[in-house]
Amino acid sequence: MSMYWQILGCGSAVPLPHHHPSAQLLQVGGKSYLLDCGEGTQVRFKEFGAHGQQVDAIAITHLHGDHVYGLPGLLSSWHLMGRTKPLTLIGPPELESFIRPQLELSRCWLEYPIHFVACTSDPGAQVFEDEAVTIYSHPLKHSIPTGGYKGVTQPGMRRIDAEKARAAGGESCDMRRLQLGLDGPTRPGQTAAH
Known part of the structure; x- marks a missing residue:
């Protein structure tokens, strides 16, 4: 699974x-995630040629301005686009009580749904999961409530060297099972394991 990390x-x-x-900006397996959203983030997306509208989730570490003041503008820009x-x-x-009033006062009625996930003080709490990653939050010490995040990629299709697999007696159906990460008997007396 390919991974791309861009510091905006x-x-x-x-x-x-x-x-x-x-x-x-983190891109993993065709999905995009943003960590923090300081002022001017939408401009940085343009400068790097990144497709911000494809972002699946945004994780904000804390509510200091240099980490979150770009979020209302970014959400509004995506709406206008x-x-x-x-x-x-x-x-x-x-976070929700920070964002909602700004959108309402500016009469920015988003045409896309937003799902808010509040981090807890539980270390290692799962806060997000999709086909590409699972994200866990961890409380950090700072002057205001702050969370760090750990993203774990989901198992993807494994790459199989077809020639070597065939030379070892593998069949097409075995290779597909291995790519999917499946274990188990494939033929009497044999087991495929990844």
Whole structure:
């Protein structure tokens, strides 16, 4: 499964030229995830040629401005660009009460559903899962409630060297089972294991 990580910004709370606030884009197996959303993140998507509208989930570590002030603008930009794909927002329990009033006051009625997932103080709590990754949250020490995230990729199709497999007596159906990560008897007296 291919993985691509793009640092859109890693700056601190004080803005500097050419040093953008925190935002990282992770692409895994055709899915996209954003970690934090500092100011100007939608512009950074454009600069890198990334397709922000394809983002499946956004995980916010905490509600300091350099990690979250770009989120209302990003959500609004995606709305104006015609996004309809559902979006999961993961973050501190207060994230929804931070975002909803800004969208309502600006009369930005999103045409795509947002599912909010509040992180708890339980270390290792699963907060998101799809076909590509499972995301777990971990509370971190900071001046306000903060969470770190661990993403674990889902098992994908294994790559099989067909020539070597055939030379070892493998058949097409065996190779397919191995690609899928299945164990078990394939022929009397033989077992396929990955």
